[in-house]
Amino acid sequence: MIDQIKHAIQDDYPDDFSHCYGCGRLNQEGYHFRTGWDGDKTVTIYTPEPQHTAIPGFVYGGLIASLIDCHGTGSASLALHRKHGHEPGSTQEPPRFVTASLHVDFVKPTPQGQTLKAVGTPEEIHPKKFKIHTEVYAGDIVCAKAEVTAAVMPATFTANK
Amino acid sequence: MIDQIKHAIQDDYPDDFSHCYGCGRLNQEGYHFRTGWDGDKTVTIYTPEPQHTAIPGFVYGGLIASLIDCHGTGSASLALHRKHGHEPGSTQEPPRFVTASLHVDFVKPTPQGQTLKAVGTPEEIHPKKFKIHTEVYAGDIVCAKAEVTAAVMPATFTANK
Numbered sequence: 001m002i003d004q005i006k007h008a009i010q011d012d013y014p015d016d017f018s019h020c021y022g023c024g025r026l027n028q029e030g031y032h033f034r035t036g037w038d039g040d041k042t043v044t045i046y047t048p049e050p051q052h053t054a055i056p057g058f059v060y061g062g063l064i065a066s067l068i069d070c071h072g073t074g075s076a077s078l079a080l081h082r083k084h085g086h087e088p089g090s091t092q093e094p095p096r097f098v099t100a101s102l103h104v105d106f107v108k109p110t111p112q113g114q115t116l117k118a119v120g121t122p123e124e125i126h127p128k129k130f131k132i133h134t135e136v137y138a139g140d141i142v143c144a145k146a147e148v149t150a151a152v153m154p155a156t157f158t159a160n161k
Numbered sequence: 162m163i164d165q166i167k168h169a170i171q172d173d174y175p176d177d178f179s180h181c182y183g184c185g186r187l188n189q190e191g192y193h194f195r196t197g198w199d200g201d202k203t204v205t206i207y208t209p210e211p212q213h214t215a216i217p218g219f220v221y222g223g224l225i226a227s228l229i230d231c232h233g234t235g236s237a238s239l240a241l242h243r244k245h246g247h248e249p250g251s252t253q254e255p256p257r258f259v260t261a262s263l264h265v266d267f268v269k270p271t272p273q274g275q276t277l278k279a280v281g282t283p284e285e286i287h288p289k290k291f292k293i294h295t296e297v298y299a300g301d302i303v304c305a306k307a308e309v310t311a312a313v314m315p316a317t318f319t320a321n322k
Contacts, residue, residue, distance in 0.1 A: 019216060021223065022222075027214065052182050053182055053185075055177065060181060060227075061230050061260045061263070062183045063227075065226040066221075069222050069226060098267070101266045102267075103262070104262060
């Protein structure tokens with residue numbers, strides 16, 4: 001499995017859509033999650049900060065949910081972009097998705113001090129909707145299993161710009 | 162509906178369990194979510210910070226998921242504590258829960274600059290498990306609907322102390 005994301009879809013989002021606290025490269029205080037392809041799987045890699053604790057020694061579930069959320073929208077964007085014949089790092093602007101629903105099963109306590117990898121399988125369920133099946137690994141251990149349904153960002157989201 | 166939480170269950174968690182990034186009063190950098198009763202509903206109130214954006218003008222879904230997560234474990238603790246005859250603010254130490262699963266439907270974009278209220282209905286589904294049905298309001302608008310399954314914290318969580 002890859003250890004770093006060379007070309008992330010978030011690197012190519014238009015500036016206006018790059019302020020997300022989870023994955024926006026222009027959000028100074030956010031997590032800067034970055035999602036790319038590893039074959040036909042999508043991968044997001046992140047090492048939680050020391051303050052992201054549930055109880056000391058274990059990672060906060062809300063941080064894991066945040067990782068899965070942006071991994072989901074990023075994976076959907078990767079999948080639709082590839083369907084259109086494009087890869088991240090090309091000059092084409094990728095589609096931007098929002099999360100319609102998020103489901104996380106926390107199957108094991110997630111240890112602190114390790115790099116986490118969210119590994120996703122995108123499934124097209126509608127021309128504008130993808131379901132992303134995701135597992136979050138700490139080393140070889142699956143700590144969370146998740147499903148995100150992501151939809152192409154509706155016009156209402158940018159109507160107040 | 163109440164506008165502030167006088168007695169929150171998190172105020173009474175033992176110090177060792179008060180480092181959660183979401184709801185730990187001893188986590189210097191966390192959100193400090195606080196959950197209390199409003200009749201037979203549980204309520205957590207939080208105003209997102211300016212950096213907690215999805216795209217400018219709207220709140221980041223991962224922050225909403227985090228609010229729902231800690232609201233869920235806090236609500237389960239409130240419910241089991243009440244079942245045992247105790248209310249927050251008493252001298253009794255409340256039970257501490259972990260999140261087994263989290264499901265969020267993002268039903269409307271959540272506007273920035275407003276105070277959010279998570280309003281929950283705890284349902285006992287097992288002597289050590291509660292399902293918390295939650296709606297997140299921005300003003301009068303329901304922006305997210307959620308279900309959290311919370312379980313009494315297993316011994317494995319504190320085995321490495």
